[in-house]
Amino acid sequence: MSAPTKTKTLMYLHAFIEAMKEEMRRDERVFLMGEDVQSPLFYGPTGTFVEDFGEKRVRNTPISEAAFVGAAVGAAMTGMRPVVDITLACFLYVAMDQIISQAAKSRFMFGGQVSIPLVLRATMFYRSAIAAQHSDRPYPMFMGIPGLKIVAPSTPYDVKGLFKSAVRDDDVVLLFEDVTLHSLRGEVPVDDFLVPIGLADVKRRGSDVTVVAISGSVPHALAAAETLAGEGISVEVIDPRTLAPLDVPTILDSVGKTGHLVVADPAHRICSVASEISAIVAEEAFDSLRAPIVRVTTPQTHIPFSQALEKGMYPDATSIAAAVRSVVQRRV
C-alpha cells in the first residue's frame, strides 16, 4: 500500500460520495443512474450529485430495476461507464436476469467481443427493524456467478479506494456497502488513491488465531481481538475486502502462522463467504490447522422484524470472541 502523507477524517458514506464525485469529475463517461439518485433521500446533504453534474449524468429512473440495470449494461457496451445505485441490496433480485444472464455472461458468451465497465452499488440495511424483505446481505449468492467482481469494503479508506478502482475497471463490479458501517469514521488520503480489487487487508496483526471478517463484521472482530488481547489471546484480523476473486494467499499465509481459523460473516450460514473460505482452508491448509474451523454467521432463518427477535442474529464482538476462545480450547 502506498503511504500518502496527508489525510482527513471522513465518514464511510461520505467517502463513497466523495469517490463518486471525483470519478465523475475525472471521466465524463461515468454517470449515475437509479431510483431517486437526484435526491438527498439516501445520500444525505453531501449527496449533491445532480447539483454538481446535472440531470443528464445523474439520472432518476422509474421503478424498473430490470430495465435500468440492463440499460446500464447496454450503455457500458457502447462507450459509457455507468454506476447504477440499486439502493437496497434486496432490489437486486428484481434485476437478477439482467445481472446474471446479461452483465455477467455477455463478455464470455460473445467470445470477448465486448467489455462491460459497470458498477452496481447495493446497500445492505440490517439491524434496522426493516424485516425480511429489506435486510438481506446477499453477496454470497453472487460469488457463485462467474464473471462478476465483488467488493465489500469495511472502512472509509477501503470504500473510497475500492469504489474508485471499480469505476476504472473494465468489468462488472458489484459494490456491497454495509449500512451498519455508514457512520464509521476513518482516515482517508486527501489525494487521489486506489485500493486494488482482489487484495485483502490485515486489519490487526496477531499470532494465535486468524479471524477473517466480512463487511460489517470487521469492527466487531476488531473489538473481539481487543478483548481477547486482555486474556492473552493474540488475534489476527483479515478483511478480504474483495469477495470475488478472494485473496486466498493472504488468508492461507495467516492460517499457516496461527493454525486456527474463525470466519465472521453477516450473511446467512449456508453457502456464505464463511463457508467458502472454510472450504478453501480445509482443502489447502489442512495440515496447518490445529483445531476445527468455526464459522460465525447469521443463522438460517429470515430476518425478523421485532427487536426482540432481530437482536442477536448477526455476528458481534461477543459471538466472535466466544468462537475464538472455543478454537483455542479445542487446540490439538
Next chain:
Amino acid sequence: MLNGLDDALRLEMFRRMLRIRRFEEMVAELVGSGEMLGAAHLAIGQEAAIVGACVALRTDDYMVGTHRSHGHPLGKGADPKPLMAELLGRRSGINKGKGGSMHLADFKVGSLGETSIVGSGFPIAVGGALSAQMRGTDQVALAFFGEGANNEGTFHESMNLASIWKLPVVFYCENNGYAQTTSFKSSSAIGNVADRAAAYSMPGQVVDGQDVVACWAAVTTAVQRARAGEGPSLIEAKTYRYREHSEGRTAPYRSAEEIQAWQERDPIHLFRAGLITEGLASRTLDQIEADVEAEIEASVEFARSSPYPNPDEAFTDLFATPIAARKPR
C-alpha cells in the same frame, strides 16, 4: 419509387434474404445429420421481416437479437463464415465457440448481443440508445423480438424508459404467431403487439412481414424519427415461421393448411417476382442465387477446416482485466 430504394439496395435485400434462407437450410441439414449440436431455432419464412429492418439501419446502428437470430447478423451484413464456424463449435467462430446458435452476435455489424432469455434484450437496446444520446451521436438501437416477448416485464419497462427519455430505439416485433406452441391470440389481451405503443406514448405500426419493402419503409420512418430526437417507435411485422420452434422438436399445434397458406406468400418468392415485374433481369437474380449457394458452402468448408478451441479456452474472456492471485503459493 420510395426514397433511397434503388436497384442496388433492392438487389442487396434479395441477396441477404437468400443468404439467410440458404444459411438456415444448411443449419437444418447439419443438425439433421448430427454434425451440428445444440438448439437451432430457424427463421425460415421470416426473411423479409428481418432484412427489411436491417437494411434500414447503418452499420454503426445497434441491434439486439433473440434466440432465433441467425438472420439478424446476416441481415445486417455479417460474414457467414465465422457464424457457421460458431454453430459448429470452432475457435474461428464469431464467439470463439462459446456462444453458439442462441448467442450468435457479431459486434462488428452493430450487434449488442443475441440473447436466449426471452425479453432480456430490450433493456440492452435501451442502453445502447441511451449511450448514443449521451455521447451525442445519431446512432439508433433496434430491438428485435418475437411476439412471445410482449408479455415480459422488460418489454413494458423498456418501452416506458425509452419513451420518458426520448431514446432512439425501434422496438421491432417479428410476430410469427406462436411462442413455441402457444398462440399469440391465446396469450395476449390485444389484437396487435403494436397496440401496446399507445400505453407508452409512441407510434405503433403493423406491417406485412412478408413484404421486405414494407418492412424497410416502416423502419426507415422510425429510424428517421429516432435520429431526429423524437424518441422510440414500435413496429410489428406479421410473419410466420415454417419450421418448428426448434429443430428436432415437433408437436401438433397448427394446421397444415395454415402453414401452406403462409408458404404461398413466401417472402423471397414474392420479392423475386416483384423484381422481375419491375424489370430486373432474372439472370441477375439467378447469379445472386448461385453466389449465395457458393458462399454458404464456403462457410461450411471454412468451419470444418477450423480447429476446435482448446479446453483451457473455457477460462478466457470472462474478464477484460482478470485478477490473478496476489502471489504464487
